[in-house]
Amino acid sequence: MERFELRFSGNAPLAGRAHVGVVASGDLEVLMEPSNETVVSVRTSVDGFEKVWRATLARFFARHPVAARIEINDSGATPGVVSLRLAQALERTKA
Amino acid sequence: MSATMSAALSSRGRTWFEAIAGGAARLDGGPASVLAADVAIGGDTVRVISVVTNPDNRFPRAREGEVGLDEGWGVAARVREVFGPEKRAILAIVDVPSQAYGRAEELYGIHLACAAAADAYASARLAGHPVVSLVVGRALSGAFLAHGYQANRVLALDDPKISIHAMGKQAAARVTKRSVEQLETLGEEILPLAYDVRSFAKLGLVHELIGGVDADAPSAEDAAKVTARIADAIADARSRPRDLSSRLASPEARENRAASIRVREALAAQWG
Amino acid sequence: MSVPALMSRTSFVELNARERARALLDDGSFRELLGPFDRIESPWLARQNIVPQADDGVVVARGTIGGVAAVAIAIEGAFQGGSTGEVSGAKIAGALELAAKDAKAGKPIRPVLVFETGGVRLQEANLGLAAMADVHAAVVALRRHAPVVGVIAGMIGCFGGMGITAGLVSRLIVTRQARLGLNGPEVIEQNAGVEELDSRDRPLIWSLTGGEQRHAVGLADDLVADDADALADAVRAAFERGQPAEHQSERIAFWRGRLERLPATPEGPALRKLWMGDRP
Incomplete structure (x- = not known):
């Protein structure tokens, strides 16, 4: 398991908080909450992919520059699944 | 019993049953792997139950002292026989290597047999019968859940060969x-992953560790010493709540089962 | 079943634990306790380099069932095989203990447990086992005052110490996708050898411990289709029945009598023939 914290610039406020996903093989859990700064804490079962995480998250925040505190508990999800879960979580914050 | 036999871990359930029961007659009926007797301890007539090896067990997977189908239902019957207004105490002597792992066991509902035993002990406790278990050997897995873990008070010998997991x-x-x-x-x-009894006691799950006795071949003095501790545990159980809350009350539990306590507090706060 | 009926079915098996709890509670009544944002996760997994989950794999939700106060406790099988650790076990036991307190005080409560687990989490070993003993104690204490309903939907099923819990509930509902036992087939094969049980022989495994077999011999009370509405209906109906005259785990003479009537070889169909005449 590896853990790291990544920061991005985002200023669009979130309407609420959301939780999606499960820590199951090939999947991940995302907890997304309103915050003054954009910080993502990642715990992942697969070591050595911090760069990929940074790129995946940077793409997400480029499209959705939200101010959010995000926690990710990952069990080996692909970047595609990560992007999907982030989009789902963001959608749910609007509900 | 020969010295070599009594040295074997697999015979501790029988050894300690005989040491505690002394001259009391073994109750007739039931499977040969479930020993039971009514024993005078501290003014009480205590129902003593032990699950032991039986090389002729009709279920081959339950010959080494495992809790199998006949053992689960047999223990349940021995416990329920005691139910009544006298609120007699019950003692489970625990040396169980595992539940029986077998195809027949699954098909015929070993989960229900184990549930019946756990139910009987828990129901006895809730009805006001003091239930004490004495771990003398192995207290493993589903076997311990069925036979011993529902006790108000878990006693254990302070012995390096004891294994709880x-x-x-x-x-x-x-x-x-x-x-x-x-x-x-x-x-x-990581404390909960340890097998030894001292680590187990640090989780706050043991009422008392009893040291200074020969766990393999107890002398008459050893038996008397342990019997006195059993009598104290019975008296203590009689004067305290009938649930298992004492397991979360000790300093050890507050330190090493902190999350168990915190979850309950948070749930109660949110219950509504 | 007609095509529109099939189309309108929602598979319960495919729902996650949170969705399952929601599906069993009356519409709009779901309120989760100790949800993911409370962040009470396992204190033991990260220390072993295992990624924890914010709710530790158990969802506890208050709500109503048939208009009566309820608590739904659902295990998430996808996280660590639904295994019982210190926190997940304390959530189950703690919720049942609170339900017992209410029931004892005369407040109506409908507690339902949705199982999906292999049993104790070996990465938390003795604390999982201790929590399991607490769960057993809590079910026995609670069912003296209110019936406790269990649901096994599948696909993992219900094994280990939680299989014992399933043996303690007042009424057990299963689907055809459910399995129920004490030892999972892999554990039996590892301990007793492939000649005892070939864990890869799926038809054999299902014939021994599958939901249909368990229902046929009375080790489960209701067999229900994998449909969220049908399961919610069955759970509600189970509560409306009230307490059983005797819980299965108390029926010593009956079950010991059955154990005197066993087939020559341990096979599901043969057992059904012998036991079906006196289905409990």
Whole structure:
């Protein structure tokens, strides 16, 4: 398991908080909450992919520059699944 | 009993049953692997129950002292026989290597047989019968859940050969894809993974560790000493709540089962 | 079943634990306790380099069932095989203990447990086992005052110490996708050898411990289709029945009598023939 914290610039406020996903093989859990700064804490079962995480998250925040505190508990999800879960979580914050 | 036999771990359930029951007659009926007797201890007539080896067990997977179908239902029957206004105490002597692992066991509902035993002990406790268990050997997995873990008070001999765990070492190593050595190292670092009784006691789950006795071949003095501790535990159980809350009340539990306590507090706060 | 009926079915098996709890509670009544944002996760997994989950794999939700106060406790089988650790076990036991307190005080409560687990989490070993003993104690204490309903939907099923819990509930509902036992087939094969049980022989495994077999011999009370509405209906109906005259785990003479009538070889169909005449 590896853990790291990544920061991005985002200023669009979130309407609420959301939780999606499960820590199951090939999947991940995302907890997304309103915050003054954009910080993502990642715990992942697969070591050595911090760069990929940074790129995946940077793409997400480029499209959705939200101010959010995000926690990710990952069990080996692909970047595609990560992007999907982030989009789902963001959608749910609007509900 | 020969010295070599009594030295074997697999006979401790029988050894201690005989040591505690002394001259009391073994109750007739029931499977040969479930020993029971009514024994005078501290003014009480205590129902003493032990699950032991039986090489002729009709279920081959339950010949080494495992809790199988007949054992689960047999223990349940021995416990329920005592139900009544006298609120007699019940003592479970625990040396159980595992539940019986077998195809017949699954098909015929070993989960229900174990549930029946756990139910009987828990129902006895809730009805006001003091239930004490004395761990003298192995207290493993579903076998311990069925026979011993529902007691108000868990006593254990302070002996290095005692083993208490969710699964035997070899099997746990296979299932978690770790080596036995790795498991042992982990147990030194992470308390709930340890197999030894002293680590188990640090979780706040043991009412009292009883040291200074020969666990393999108890002398008359050893038996008297342990019997006195049983009598005290029975008296203590009679004067305290009938639930298992005492397991979360000790300093050990507050330190090493802190999350168990915190979850209950948070749930109560949010219950509504 | 007609095509529109099939189309309108929601598979319960495919729902996650949170969705399952929601599906069993009356519409709009779901309120989760100790949800993911409370962040009470396992204190033991990260220390072993295992990624924890914010709710530790158990969802506890208050709500109503048939208009009566309820608590739904659902295990998430996808996280660590639904295994019982210190926190997940304390959530189950703690919720049942609170339900017992209410029931004892005369407040109506409908507690339902949705199982999906292999049993104790070996990475938390003795604390999982201790929590399991607490769960057993809590079910026995609670069912003296209110019936406790269990649901096994599948696909993992219900094994280990939680199989014992399933043996303690007042009424047990299963689907055809459910399995129920004490030892999972892999554990039996590892401990007793492939000649005892070949864990890869799926038809054999299902014939021994599958939901249909368990229902046929009375080790489960209701067999229900994998449909969220049908399961919610069955759970509600189970509560409306009230307490059983005797819980299965108390029926010593009956079950010991059955154990005197066993087939020559341990096979599901043969057992059904012998036991079906006196289905409990």
